[in-house]
Amino acid sequence: MALGTDSAAKRRNGRGKDSPPGAGHNQDILGKAYREMLLIRRFEEKAGQLYGMGLIGGFCHLYIGQEAVVVGMQMTLKEGDEVITSYRDHGHMLATGMEARGVMAELTGRIGGYSKGKGGSMHMFSREKGFYGGHGIVGAQVSLGIGLAFANWYREDGKVALAYFGEGASNQGQVYESFNLAALLKLPCVFIIENNRYGMGTSVERASASKDLSKNGAPWGIPGEQVNGMDVLAVKAAGERAVAHCRAGKGPYLLEMQTYRYRGHSMSDPAKYRTREEVQKMREQNDCIEMVRKLLLEGGTPEAELKAVDDEVKAIVQDSADFAQSSPEPDESELWTDVLVETR
Amino acid sequence: MGATILMPALSPTMTEGKLSRWLKKEGDAVKSGDVLAEIETDKATMEVEAVDEGTLTKILVPEGTEGVQVNVAIAELDGGNGSAAAPAGNAGTPPAEQGSKAAAVQQPESNATQHGGEIGKIAKGAEDYGQVSARGAERREGAAAEPKSTAQPEKDWGATKPTTVREALRDAMALEMRADKDVFLMGEEVAQYQGAYKISQGLLDEFGPKRVIDTPITEYGFTGMAVGAALTGLKPIVEFMTFNFSMQAIDHIINSAAKTLYMSGGQLGCPIVFRGPNGAAARVAAQHSQDFTSWYAHVPGLKVIAPWSAADAKGLLRAAIRDPNPIVFLENEILYGQSFECPVDEDFILPIGKAKVEREGTDVTIVAYSIMVGLAMQAAEELAKAGISAEVINLRTIRPLDIETVLASVRKTNRLVTVEEGWAFANVGGEVAMQVIENAFDHLDAPPARVAGADVPMPYAANLEKLALPTVAQVVEAVRKVTYK
Numbered sequence: 001m002a003l004g005t006d007s008a009a010k011r012r013n014g015r016g017k018d019s020p021p022g023a024g025h026n027q028d029i030l031g032k033a034y035r036e037m038l039l040i041r042r043f044e045e046k047a048g049q050l051y052g053m054g055l056i057g058g059f060c061h062l063y064i065g066q067e068a069v070v071v072g073m074q075m076t077l078k079e080g081d082e083v084i085t086s087y088r089d090h091g092h093m094l095a096t097g098m099e100a101r102g103v104m105a106e107l108t109g110r111i112g113g114y115s116k117g118k119g120g121s122m123h124m125f126s127r128e129k130g131f132y133g134g135h136g137i138v139g140a141q142v143s144l145g146i147g148l149a150f151a152n153w154y155r156e157d158g159k160v161a162l163a164y165f166g167e168g169a170s171n172q173g174q175v176y177e178s179f180n181l182a183a184l185l186k187l188p189c190v191f192i193i194e195n196n197r198y199g200m201g202t203s204v205e206r207a208s209a210s211k212d213l214s215k216n217g218a219p220w221g222i223p224g225e226q227v228n229g230m231d232v233l234a235v236k237a238a239g240e241r242a243v244a245h246c247r248a249g250k251g252p253y254l255l256e257m258q259t260y261r262y263r264g265h266s267m268s269d270p271a272k273y274r275t276r277e278e279v280q281k282m283r284e285q286n287d288c289i290e291m292v293r294k295l296l297l298e299g300g301t302p303e304a305e306l307k308a309v310d311d312e313v314k315a316i317v318q319d320s321a322d323f324a325q326s327s328p329e330p331d332e333s334e335l336w337t338d339v340l341v342e343t344r
Numbered sequence: 345m346g347a348t349i350l351m352p353a354l355s356p357t358m359t360e361g362k363l364s365r366w367l368k369k370e371g372d373a374v375k376s377g378d379v380l381a382e383i384e385t386d387k388a389t390m391e392v393e394a395v396d397e398g399t400l401t402k403i404l405v406p407e408g409t410e411g412v413q414v415n416v417a418i419a420e421l422d423g424g425n426g427s428a429a430a431p432a433g434n435a436g437t438p439p440a441e442q443g444s445k446a447a448a449v450q451q452p453e454s455n456a457t458q459h460g461g462e463i464g465k466i467a468k469g470a471e472d473y474g475q476v477s478a479r480g481a482e483r484r485e486g487a488a489a490e491p492k493s494t495a496q497p498e499k500d501w502g503a504t505k506p507t508t509v510r511e512a513l514r515d516a517m518a519l520e521m522r523a524d525k526d527v528f529l530m531g532e533e534v535a536q537y538q539g540a541y542k543i544s545q546g547l548l549d550e551f552g553p554k555r556v557i558d559t560p561i562t563e564y565g566f567t568g569m570a571v572g573a574a575l576t577g578l579k580p581i582v583e584f585m586t587f588n589f590s591m592q593a594i595d596h597i598i599n600s601a602a603k604t605l606y607m608s609g610g611q612l613g614c615p616i617v618f619r620g621p622n623g624a625a626a627r628v629a630a631q632h633s634q635d636f637t638s639w640y641a642h643v644p645g646l647k648v649i650a651p652w653s654a655a656d657a658k659g660l661l662r663a664a665i666r667d668p669n670p671i672v673f674l675e676n677e678i679l680y681g682q683s684f685e686c687p688v689d690e691d692f693i694l695p696i697g698k699a700k701v702e703r704e705g706t707d708v709t710i711v712a713y714s715i716m717v718g719l720a721m722q723a724a725e726e727l728a729k730a731g732i733s734a735e736v737i738n739l740r741t742i743r744p745l746d747i748e749t750v751l752a753s754v755r756k757t758n759r760l761v762t763v764e765e766g767w768a769f770a771n772v773g774g775e776v777a778m779q780v781i782e783n784a785f786d787h788l789d790a791p792p793a794r795v796a797g798a799d800v801p802m803p804y805a806a807n808l809e810k811l812a813l814p815t816v817a818q819v820v821e822a823v824r825k826v827t828y829k
Contacts (some may be wrong), residue, residue, distance in 0.1 A: 069544065115607055125608040137600075174568060180562065338605050339606055
């Protein structure tokens with residue numbers, strides 16, 4: 001727990017006269033972002049491994065490459081704000097503070113999972129952490145997401161809802177219905193398009209006639225920005241503008257995060273729609289974690305400190321994998337529970 | 345040359361209305377398109393426009409008159425010079441035909457013909473009015489003649505008063521909204537318009553625009569929004585103008601509302617009510633006439649309710665709003681204006697999942713829901729004349745199905761007939777019959793019989809539509825078949 005803590009921040013703040021103004025603060029944020037992003041990456045790598053071992057079944061959509069988006073956005077939220085996303089959701093869960101153990105055990109379909117093994121990779125929730133899923137139907141989370149924002153509007157509690165969706169989902173009819181409703185009622189909802197360039201195997205150019213997705217809300221007067229989604233600080237800065245706009249009661253805001261997924265759409269992706277070189281280039285030149293690591297080192301964070309974070313994250317992920325394998329499968333009686341809330 | 349202006353039908357199910365105001369006096373010149381009068385039905389207030397030019401020579405029905413039957417002459421118009429109404433002045437022409445020419449409806453009573461539906465079209469043929477109103481009246485008489493139950497009430501709620509299903513639904517929502525701030529209503533035309541079918545009349549005034557919310561005509565989006573709000577613990581009531589349009593939102597009803605509790609391992613419930621008219625209305629053709637009961641009843645995670653009487657509507661809607669689960673509440677447009685005795689007790693509520701024996705009998709069990717309960721009651725009356733004693737069960741809740749009440753009845757009567765508007769294939773009657781076979785096979789003295797809607801998309805033509813829907817005669821015939829009489 002070396003980074004992101006007060007002591008670490010103080011240490012770096014007092015590190016030397018050659019630090020640029022604000023560097024300490026930035027270093028602190030970078031440290032936290034580094035840890036969070038790394039946790040997601042290592043977690044997803046482990047999930048990929050467990051999938052390969054047959055311990056995880058069905059669909060499994062990895063978030064590797066896109067970590068800066070959720071981590072940067074989560075830094076802009078207050079406790080109680082809501083998050084909702086699609087089926088590429090493990091990163092969002094970890095970013096909202098859900099336990100790695102519970103997420104991994106859900107992937108393996110065990111009782112210790114967030115949904116007692118009944119939801120799987122695409123369906124996990126934590127009301128406590130403000131995470132409302134985990135939805136398997138492309139675009140559905142956008143309408144549901146404005147519903148979360150609607151509840152905030154209805155209760156006048158000052159909370160903001162983040163609705164994440166891919167550039168593929170951004171062509172869905174219900175997304176535009178949701179833009180209209182959110183703008184009409186001035187709902188506190190940040191729409192976040194995670195444009196990772198491919199909706200399954202179809203590139204954005206082949207699926208969307210709109211060339212600048214951040215303008216997709218323009219007909220409804222929804223302000224939008226294109227953001228470098230590989231740069232966690234850029235994400236955070238844009239996110240702060242968006243969230244402040246919503247919190248001020250000015251209605252919804254749209255962010256197009258330009259990002260990239262390194263892995264296939266799901267585990268069974270033949271990856272014929274893009275070249276190996278394209279993926280390699282992104283990893284080498286634009287990786288969100290490497291970018292932060294470099295900044296941290298340049299800012300004076302000792303290599304050893306980063307190593308400590310690596311070890312800590314690795315330990316968390318290993319622990320989650322162990323737990324996910326040792327937690328028992330749900331009792332057979334669970335088949336029949338949770339269909340309806342019992343009323344007597 | 346003159347024309348008679350007739351009381352127009354403003355919707356397929358309208359049979360009468362109130363002539364609330366004349367905007368022209370006797371002797372006034374009238375141009376085509378002028379508003380002649382305002383007419384009020386139990387659903388809405390509409391303006392009647394002149395089609396022809398001329399002078400209003402006589403007002404036959406004074407303003408303020410209630411219960412003016414459709415196609416009754418309300419005024420006379422002198423044709424002036426070369427009026428288009430000229431041929432209509434022929435004394436031998438039936439008034440109905442003239443009416444269609446002399447008056448047209450400026451505004452729809454209900455916008456339920458959504459997505460390209462054009463209401464102005466209701467004014468196009470006087471024959472249609474005649475038949476529509478005749479049919480509406482026929483259906484109404486049918487159900488109105490039989491709201492009295494001969495069976496014992498489940499619980500005595502004390503005094504009752506005649507209440508329409510429409511009032512019962514509104515009262516149920518108002519009572520629950522007063523009791524719980526988290527309950528709100530949203531849908532198309534629920535607020536300022538006071539409801540496409542006037543179910544939400546007065547609610548905007550009492551609860552304000554934050555709790556009675558007009559939505560755009562975008563079912564997928566607003567249903568998803570309501571489900572999202574319900575996942576946080578709010579208790580939305582979503583009105584579908586008709587359940588036909590719920591098809592645009594069925595993904596959220598099934599995938600988002602019904603399944604989330606299970607997929608979250610019990611963490612995230614969805615306390616929501618989807619309500620609106622379901623089944624055939626009258627003369628609105630295939631896309632607006634379908635019974636979706638068996639569709640929704642198929643899905644675990646939903647409760648499905650289909651009330652018949654005003655008491656059903658009030659007691660069950662209150663229970664539905666309080667229930668922590670997603671509920672599909674299937675009303676019927678033709679029942680909205682029907683009056684039934686309904687308990688006045690402030691606390692009146694009915695249990696979900698409990699059928700009601702509406703009429704006791706010994707020879708056959710007739711199982712029905714929604715408007716078909718009225719049909720079954722009529723059939724029972726007919727059968728009684730022929731010496732056959734029919735027991736009529738109003739299912740009220742389809743999921744969870746109260747099969748025990750059905751079984752107890754079949755064990756007594758040994759015969760089963762099911763009645764519903766929906767198509768026979770994989771319908772509710774098929775499920776009821778199967779469960780009876782599984783659980784009381786030895787008690788059956790004849791194979792169960794189903795009366796269902798014809799296996800075709802609903803036709804528009806009046807004669808064909810009539811053929812597509814279950815009739816009393818079909819129920820009587822089915823009973824004769826299973827009783828070998």
